Amino acid sequence: MPSRKDLANAIRALSMDAVQKAKSGHPGAPMGMADIAEVLWNDYLSHNPANPQWANRDRFVLSNGHGSMLQYSLLHLSGYDVSLDDIKNFRQLHSRTPGHPEYGYTPGVETTTGPLGQGLANAVGFALAEKSLAAQFNRPGHDIIDHYTYAFLGDGCLMEGISHEVASLAGTLGLGKLICFYDDNGISIDGKVDGWFTDNTPQRFAAYGWEVLGGVDGHDADSICSALEVARANTETPTLICCKTVIGFGSPNKQGSESSHGAPLGEDEIALTREALGWTHGPFEVPADIYDAWNAKDRGARAESAWNDAFAAYEKAEPELAAELKRRMAGDLPADFSEKAQAYIQECQDKSETVASRKASQNTLNAYGPLLPELMGGSADLAGSNLTIWDGSKGVTRDDASGNYIYYGVREFGMAAIMNGIALHGGFVPYGATFLIFMEYCRNAVRMAALMKQRSIFVFTHDSIGLGEDGPTHQPIEQLASLRTTPNMSTWRPADAVESAVAWKAALERKDGPTAMVFSRQGLPGQARDAQQLADVARGGYVLSDSEGTPELILIATGSEVGLAQDTADKLREQGRKIRVVSMPSTDVFDAQNAEYKQQVLPIQVTNRIAIEAAIADYWYKYVGLDGRVVGMTTFGESAPAGELFKEFGFTVDNVLEVAAELLDA
16 A cells, blocks of 8 residues: 655656756656645545535635646546646646646636736635535535635745735634645745745734644645644634745755756756655656546546435425525526516616616616525625615625625735635625725726636726816726726626616626626716617627718717717718717627628728727727727826816817717718
8 A cells, every 4th residue: 555655756856857857847846745635625625626616625726826737647646637648748738738727728727826816815705605505505514515615825925915815704704614735845936935924824824713733744745734734623714724834845956946946856856855765667657556546537427426315305395595596606697587587687678767877787686686596796895885785685794694695895806716616616606896996906906807708797887087076096097998908808898777688688697708897986877779779788889879871980988978969960960970879888799790680780881980088098909990089088187076077088079079080971
């Protein structure tokens, strides 16, 4: 029977061999954390390699994602569909083992990690989803949702500011099934961290309300096991296990040094490491008895089978709850949602009221919320401004996690990354809100949602210089273009209550990526539409008003500027001009339409075009062309009442008429 050291050394050998073959990578963390990983995966982690999506599996997150060969080695050795050829293909084009763990590429990888600290944030989202789902679905004698979230963290993860945001919230909410291992090796890329990272990490996490287990020898299985037993026994608070390790463990000349962090060890050093570890096998060779000892397929099948039996009993005792849980974990919306949402959209059209789109968003939540128990809302301390609380909202607390609303506090980045963890866990559709300008604080988590194609819904209000007196620090200019140019991100900026309701419907029904919802602070007039126009809102761009015959000029606008475009069109029509107004609440949805429809809306032969939006002007030249014009922002804003600012920066009928005259009279 192989020893624990033999099992851990298999990780070390595969990791250093794969990095060497790729001629790039990070061998230090996998070699340093191999003993911790061996204990966790072989003695505690509840998972089934044959079914990586088993609902009640423990979640494992490698927050220090640069050490990806640690995770790939674990997946390969324990029996996932990660072959030795996949290991040999580490970091190569179209490989299933990319340089950092990528969700969707590798069976068993729960989340994309690499940007340090975000894996920890995702883990908080996993643990929060588990706690809330258990509170909503478990019943006496039926603990059908009952699993842990484990995360590996490096010094870099804890230096990142996001770690403070999410660890603080995790302690406040008492996420007792979150267990994190801190790889305390004292090394980062630049060398020994004591020149720039001298935090008392145990005291810091204790202050957050975590249980902290310090002084754990990360190379001693008994010490690791003892810590895990204590951590798992405490389900009231999250736990940080501080493991003292040696980076690049086993490498005679590079262990304990930054030289093993982010570069191959080299052939000569690998030979010396094999000798030092007593690993007598060749590159990528793992003996059969070690594979057998690592193989978790039988154990995983038994664990899932036992859970299936428990779920069958639950299904018999609570058939409605069981059906609801299965629906939600599958990510399917209720069968009648689309029909009822469409009825509400028609209701909004019939009312045609003037309302701020942030308020229209809240009204929509009040209409859709009762239909969607999977909604998990939240705001970064701006609930009263973002208007994300609806009549059925109930806060998630430490003592009662059955609610559907998270008070994230002033933690925009943490909020967005936690939302991604909730979405990845399953059972919820998360939405979270802040001002559009503070998208910058959570930008990388928004990008990660797009990279992983997760159904995270980001609500951004106070969308332009219309914010007014708070001034340029709070007035977004370039953020809309940033969102729109992010692959896989769908962005909506509605012009009225109807477009707001359509945007929410589209976001909720979208399974293959995140959505950014951009709403105004100021009131927006309801727009008239016939039945066809109402249907065409969902196509992202449509003809809102028109003149008979081929238009001389097309005005394209979004959000609060649609009303301005309509008013300008009225004036031009009084002059006998043929004017078309196109509302384009979602450029990406419009771009996805077929060529015939896009030609109907924006005929290629009509080159006189003006785009109007109180955001960065450059984005719109893709629609107006070189011969067109853009009434937009080319500078930051100023502090003044909104009406004065719109006049100052040219968002007036008179100014748009002047721009139109330049085109029409040329």
